[in-house]
Amino acid sequence: MVRTSAARSIASRSVTASSGTYLDRIVAAHRGAAAKDARSLDGLVEAARVVAPARGFVGALRGGAGSLGVIAEVKRRSPSKGDLHPDLDPATVASAYEAGGASCLSVLTDVEFFGGSADDLRAARAAVELPVLRKDFTVSAHDVCDARLMGADAVLLIVAALDDAELGDFHALAHELGLAALVEVHDEAELDRALAVGATLVGVNQRDLLTFQVDPERAVRVGKAIPVDMVSVAESGIRGPADAMPLREAGFDAVLVGESLVTSGDPAAAVAALRSA
Numbered sequence: 001m002v003r004t005s006a007a008r009s010i011a012s013r014s015v016t017a018s019s020g021t022y023l024d025r026i027v028a029a030h031r032g033a034a035a036k037d038a039r040s041l042d043g044l045v046e047a048a049r050v051v052a053p054a055r056g057f058v059g060a061l062r063g064g065a066g067s068l069g070v071i072a073e074v075k076r077r078s079p080s081k082g083d084l085h086p087d088l089d090p091a092t093v094a095s096a097y098e099a100g101g102a103s104c105l106s107v108l109t110d111v112e113f114f115g116g117s118a119d120d121l122r123a124a125r126a127a128v129e130l131p132v133l134r135k136d137f138t139v140s141a142h143d144v145c146d147a148r149l150m151g152a153d154a155v156l157l158i159v160a161a162l163d164d165a166e167l168g169d170f171h172a173l174a175h176e177l178g179l180a181a182l183v184e185v186h187d188e189a190e191l192d193r194a195l196a197v198g199a200t201l202v203g204v205n206q207r208d209l210l211t212f213q214v215d216p217e218r219a220v221r222v223g224k225a226i227p228v229d230m231v232s233v234a235e236s237g238i239r240g241p242a243d244a245m246p247l248r249e250a251g252f253d254a255v256l257v258g259e260s261l262v263t264s265g266d267p268a269a270a271v272a273a274l275r276s277a
Contacts, residue, residue: 021209021210022080022209023158023160023161026110026113027137027139029112030110030136030139034139034140034142037140037142041145044141044145045141045145045176047145047149048149048177051148051149054152054153054154055129055130055153056153056180057104058200058201060104060130061103061104061233061253061254068248068252068255068274068277069103069233070104070254070257070271071102071103071104071106071133071233071254072102072106072258072261072271073105073106073107073135073256073261074090074120074121074124074258074262075106075114075116075258075259075262076088076108076114076116076120077114077115078114079212083115084258084262084263086115088262089123090121090127091123091124091126091127092127093262093267094123094124094125094128094130095127095128096268096271097261097267098128098130100267100269100272101271101272103130103254104131104132104153104154104254105124105128105131105132106132107121107125107132107133107135107152108136109121109135109136109150110135110137118146121150121151121152131153132152133152133155133182134147134150134152134155137161138161138162139161139166143155144177144179145173147179148177148178152179153179153180154201155180156181156182156203157170157174157181157183159184159185159186159190160184160186167193168196171183171198172197180201181199181201182202182233183197183199183201183202183203184202184204184205184235186204186205186207186209187218187222188225195227200230200231201230201231202230202231202232202233203232203233203235203256204218204222204223204226204235205218205236206218206219206235206236206237207235207236207237214237215237216237216243219234219250220250223250224250232252232253233252233254234250234254234255234256238255238260238274239260240260240270240273241276241277244277245277255274257274
């Protein structure tokens with residue numbers, strides 16, 4: 001059973017990224033919080049089962065009629081850049097993204113490091129018809145259930161933050177609850193782990209885990225190993241059409257973009273420009 005294996009002690013799990021990275025510190029904080037979560041997992045699963053059906057996240061990325069899909073992100077701040085748009089209104093930003101032709105939304109719900117919240121996700125989703133990804137650090141089955149309960153249509157699973165058992169359990173639970181699972185990788189070895197759990201939606205994050213700097217060649221390199229029948233998303237460091245075009249040419253179905261959109265001054269036009277790639 002997914003729920004039984006996923007409910008194993010999470011406090012003792014170690015992440016696969018090198019010690020001392022941004023990811024380590026963020027995931028450690030989330031694991032600490034998860035270890036104190038005494039809510040009944042069975043109760044959360046049953047509650048998540050009766051939430052209204054999710055919007056089709058994968059279908060939205062595949063429905064672009066040949067154009068590049070855009071997952072537009074509602075993002076207030078970044079651990080490496082600090083405040084980006086701390087006073088943004090999620091509903092207003094989401095509406096602008098939709099007007100610009102975004103395929104889906106991504107909403108940061110991490111409070112401590114990114115200044116987001118579940119309320120941001122609820123407000124953004126209520127303002128549009130687009131499917132919404134909960135962008136957060138999923139480290140427990142409770143997190144997967146919470147994504148569905150707050151109204152998300154997809155959940156993020158970061159391969160570098162999870163062991164193989166967690167990755168498989170959370171991926172299976174997400175699908176059991178009707179959520180799409182965006183499985184994020186950084187290299188070919190992590191892609192192999194994603195494929196091993198049956199991932200069909202894969203994101204390649206171009207941000208280096210050690211330095212948090214962007215490697216603009218990473219997605220193109222890793223993308224060569226992604227099966228053609230998978231839906232693929234390039235993430236991080238995408239500032240405009242000039243960055244998006246080679247990713248489209250490399251076979252990516254969509255790009256996930258946050259910083260350049262929320263700081264653009266005209267998010268609708270910025271999304272439309274990305275779509276033109």
